[in-house]
Amino acid sequence: MAFSKQFEKALDDLFKQRTHWLRADLGFAKPGKPPKFSREKVNKGIVHLQELASKAFSQTRAKTQFNKHVKRKKNWFVKGHGWEEKKTLFNEWYRFLELKTGCVYAFWDRNNRCLYVGRTGAGGTRPSNHFDKFWFKDSKRITIYEVAGRSHIPKIECLAIHHNQPRYNKNTPATKKWKKACPLCKIHRSIEQELRQIFRLR
Secondary structure, three states: OOHHHHHHHHHHHHHHHHOHHHHHHOOOOOOOOOOOOOHHHHHHHHHHHHHHHHHHHHHHHHHHHHHHHEEEEEEEEOOOOHHHHHHHHHHHHHHHHOOOOEEEEEEEOOOOOEEEEEEEEOOOOHHHHHOOOHHHHHOOEEEEEEEOOHHHHHHHHHHHHHHHOOOOOOOOOOOOOOOOOOHHHHHHHHHHHHHHHHOOOO
16 A cells, blocks of 8 residues: 555544544444543554655655755775774775765665665765664665755755664754755654644643
8 A cells, every 4th residue: 555545544543533432422433442542642643644654755755855966876885804994995985986065874784774874074984983883784885975065965864864764863863953954854743733733632
C-alpha cells in the first residue's frame, strides 16, 4: 500500500476511535468493547502519521530539493586496515574534491542501509571524525553531497535524514534562524498542530 494511502487509513482509524462514542449512541458502531481513547493514543498517532508523511513526501520533495541544491554526489568505498589508515585514505580523497561551500554526508552498510547522516562546512573534515565510532565497522560506503549555497546545507541534511532514516542519528539536525527550513519538518509541525486541535482532550 502506498504511504499516502497508509496515512489516510491511519488518520481515518484515529478519527473513528475518537468518535466511537457518538457512533455508538446513534447505533452506527459495531457492538463490543469501545476503544480507549487517551492522550497517549493521540501522541502515538501523531508520531505514526509523521513517519508516514516523511515516507510519502520524502520520495518527491527530497528528490526535488536534492536536484535543485546538490551540485555533486561522490562515493568513497571504505578501504584500508584499521580505522586510522582508513581515515588517512579518506581524507586524501576528500581533499581532492575541493569542496567550495560544504557538504552533507551519509554512511552506508553492505546492505545499502543508512547508518548516519551529517554535515560539514567548506574545508571541514567532519566525516572522518566518525571513523572511531562503534558503528563505523559496518560502513562500506560514504556518500558526499556537495551543496550549492551554504544556507541550504541544514535543509539538505534534514531531508537526507527523513529520506534515508539513518540508524544512528539520535537528534534532529541543528538549525539556525537564517538557514533554509526543511519542508518536511514544516509538514511534521502542521500535522501535530492540526491533530492536537482536532483531538483535543481535557
